Amino acid sequence: MNKNELNPDASAEAAYGARLRSLREARGWTQEILAERTEYSSVHISAVENGRKPPTLRFSRSVDVAFGIAGTPESFEREYREIKHGSLLEGFPEYVGYEGRAVEIRLFEIGLIPGLLQTPEYARTVADGDVQRGAIPPEQAEERVSFLVERQAALVRPRPPMVLVVMDESCLRHEVGHAGVMEGQLRRLVEVAALPNWVLQVSPFAIGARRSFNLPVNLLTLADRSVMAYTESQARGHLERETTAVVPMLTAYHQLQAEALSQAESVAMIEQVRKGIS
Structure with a gap:
């Protein structure tokens, strides 16, 4: 079966999926083996690797345990949080x-x-100011306000x-x-x-x-x-x-x-x- 070529530069989710596949293959695991170790289906594993399904916190923690990297700088949980809160400062x-x-x-x-x-109106005004300056895109402004709520x-x-x-x-x-x-x-x-x-x-x-x-x-x-x-x-x-x-x-x-x-x-x-x- 032909393997899909992944482009980790396409998006943060694509980079997550590409790294997931890379670590899995480095251990000689099939998607089925990783599925068994994480209690997810192989179809779900494939969808995340190919960027068709975004990772979740629960999924990230499961693969961290499977790979033995929970709590490390290389953890998928940390990468997930960077994806979810990419507009926020480190830490x-x-x-x-x-x-x-x-x-x-x-x-x-x-x-x-x-x-x-901050009131919602004040928070949105601050975020909109960052958008107007070109510091963040509009979707990240929405993320910031939602995160504050x-x-x-x-x-x-x-x-x-x-x-x-x-x-x-x-x-x-x-x-x-x-x-x-x-x-x-x-x-x-x-x-x-x-x-x-x-x-x-x-x-x-x-x-x-x-x-x-x-x-x-x-x-x-x-x-x-x-x-x-x-x-x-x-x-x-x-x-x-x-x-x-x-x-x-x-x-x-x-x-x-x-x-x-x-x-x-x-x-x-x-x-x-x-x-x-x-």
């Missing part, structure tokens, strides 16, 4: 997996309202996490979209500040050099009380688990909270800015 999809299970979330943001607090939904659970947010004053002053978008976004901040598991503070311009961070920082505390940090630059993200690196960031965050406005003062500033654009 961020992995961070979000932990975010959905965290018992405490600490955020610091500059320039834009933190994603977990999933992150926000993951926080609505029987025992919601405690979320502490410090926003640089620039987040409030930087106008995104028309007045209606900003007014709705600022109203959302006031509503969230009234929730028992959220604390919102503004880091005012007046603190100057006493501001602890110059880039966005996310800190997660998990159920076992371990803490991890996610930071990013314009080009890449980094998930940090080493205690020696995370603890100083946590200390700096506490110092920032002490310098920031209280929640009552922060809400007053938000309302003041909101009235100015109404």
Whole structure:
């Protein structure tokens, strides 16, 4: 039987399928053998290899176990996540997996309202701006907004996490979209500040050099009380688990909270800015 020629450059899914076939053949396995080891049909294996069926998370994890590469940089799960969230920075999809299970979330943001607090209209306006600049195609803008909705939904659970947010004053002053978008976004901040598991503070311009961070920082505390940090630059993200690196960031965050406005003062500033654009 003639074997279909695969073109891994055709798409990310095609590259996934070509690598799947390559690893299978390197082990001398037929599609039937891999099917038995993954509990999928040989027809399904063939469809993924030839790009006729997109891979799923469950399928990726199954073939990782079969090939013995689960949890490694060469895992198909990692490739799947890169396909699904190709418009996101490295490390961020992995961070979000932990975010959905965290018992405490600490955020610091500059320039834009933190994603977990963004209204759909605000988030779409930000994504559309990236499309207009040519940074991402329209379909990736849709993925970003959908992904943000999933992150926000993951926080609505029987025992919601405690979320502490410090926003640089620039987040409030930087106008995104028309007045209606900003007014709705600022109203959302006031509503969230009234929730028992959220604390919102503004880091005012007046603190100057006493501001602890110059880039966005996310800190997660998990159920076992371990803490991890996610930071990013314009080009890449980094998930940090080493205690020696995370603890100083946590200390700096506490110092920032002490310098920031209280929640009552922060809400007053938000309302003041909101009235100015109404």
